[in-house]
Amino acid sequence: MTAPIDVSEAISDTAEPKVIEGRSLWSIAWLRLKRDKAAMAGGIIVALLVIIALPGVNDLVIKTFGHPVNDFHEDILDPVFGTPHGAFGGISSNFLFGIEPKFGRDLFSRIVGGLQVSLLIGFVATLVSVAIGTFLGILAGYFGGWVDSVIARLMDVFLAFPLLLFAIALAGVLPDSMLGLSGNGLRMAVLIFIIGFFNWPYIGRIIRGQTIAIREREFVDAARSLGASNSYVLFREILPNLIAPIIVYSSLLIPTNILFESALSFLGVGINPPKPSWGAMLSDATDYYATAPYFVVVPGLAIFITVMAFNLFGDGLRDALDPRSK
Numbered sequence: 001m002t003a004p005i006d007v008s009e010a011i012s013d014t015a016e017p018k019v020i021e022g023r024s025l026w027s028i029a030w031l032r033l034k035r036d037k038a039a040m041a042g043g044i045i046v047a048l049l050v051i052i053a054l055p056g057v058n059d060l061v062i063k064t065f066g067h068p069v070n071d072f073h074e075d076i077l078d079p080v081f082g083t084p085h086g087a088f089g090g091i092s093s094n095f096l097f098g099i100e101p102k103f104g105r106d107l108f109s110r111i112v113g114g115l116q117v118s119l120l121i122g123f124v125a126t127l128v129s130v131a132i133g134t135f136l137g138i139l140a141g142y143f144g145g146w147v148d149s150v151i152a153r154l155m156d157v158f159l160a161f162p163l164l165l166f167a168i169a170l171a172g173v174l175p176d177s178m179l180g181l182s183g184n185g186l187r188m189a190v191l192i193f194i195i196g197f198f199n200w201p202y203i204g205r206i207i208r209g210q211t212i213a214i215r216e217r218e219f220v221d222a223a224r225s226l227g228a229s230n231s232y233v234l235f236r237e238i239l240p241n242l243i244a245p246i247i248v249y250s251s252l253l254i255p256t257n258i259l260f261e262s263a264l265s266f267l268g269v270g271i272n273p274p275k276p277s278w279g280a281m282l283s284d285a286t287d288y289y290a291t292a293p294y295f296v297v298v299p300g301l302a303i304f305i306t307v308m309a310f311n312l313f314g315d316g317l318r319d320a321l322d323p324r325s326k
Contacts, residue, residue: 029244032320039316045309053119058112065096066109070274073104084292097298100281101288107295111302113276118306121191122258128196129257130250133204134242140204141211142234148208155201163198164263170194171269184275191270195257203249210245214238244321251314255307262303278303 033039052061062069076099077084084090090098097107140151174190181189214220215238223237264270265279273280281299288295 029320033316036316038312042309042312046313053116058116062109062112067106069109069113077104101292107298110276114278117277118258121261122254125192125196125257126250126253129200133200134207137204137207138211141208142215158201167194167264168269184271195260206249214241248318251317255310
């Protein structure tokens with residue numbers, strides 16, 4: 001007779017021990033974000049828009065699928081009304097989004113060119129706001145006392161400032177050249193300054209509140225007890241723990257800045273023609289909303305899709321990085 005086989009020993013000898021791997025907070029946040037289908041869709045659209053807005057890629061897309069931004073095609077416009085021939089604004093394989101009335105420029109090329117302007121101003125203005133708001137917010141939250149009072153009153157002043165009226169007034173007295181800049185380069189720099197410099201209190205208040213909560217944590221007390229300086233505690237202990245809210249609220253601030261730039265261009269104090277801008281295209285379209293309503297729809301949809309994608313992605317980031325906010 002053969003000896004009985006110990007099944008438990010056989011299984012224990014052949015089975016490999018299962019390794020349990022820990023997950024970082026960022027990997028857990030990524031898993032949460034992947035489960036949010038709306039946020040992932042928004043993130044994909046945002047990534048695609050950013051890639052298209054890159055200088056070399058932007059020119060390549062226009063050259064491949066469209067026509068030069070400021071080329072006129074008046075020969076395919078109605079000589080009486082100045083509107084394009086054909087349905088839906090003259091859409092065809094040659095003009096993917098149709099052509100604009102009066103001048104006959106390719107709408108696709110102007111939408112792609114305007115994307116570059118909107119994202120550049122939106123991103124850089126957000127960077128300025130985040131830098132100022134984070135610095136002043138972390139100082140106010142950490143030191144408290146008179147420092148907090150002064151910065152808090154400064155925030156109230158900036159929040160009460162009539163930003164739109166100031167932008168319109170500044171555009172009226174803007175010189176032709178200043179600080180080595182001229183034309184639309186100067187106007188873009190001024191827009192970035194106005195939008196970025198006057199919007200920092202929104203993120204500053206958030207960073208201040210987060211800093212007040214973090215400064216009472218044990219690791220901050222431990223750093224102080226070891227003799228760490230205030231600058232070390234601020235920028236080596238507290239600031240790394242603010243990365244998540246900074247990323248989240250930056251992603252939500254970008255679409256707000258894009259809308260503000262479009263509003264200024266719509267009012268005529270933004271980018272000057274012939275440089276394409278979505279707000280300026282909407283302003284031009286108001287003269288043709290009755291005869292060529294499609295000209296209003298295209299730039300309006302461009303703004304809507306861009307802002308919606310950023311908002312969906314920003315909301316998803318907030319839920320993924322701070323699930324308690326639900």
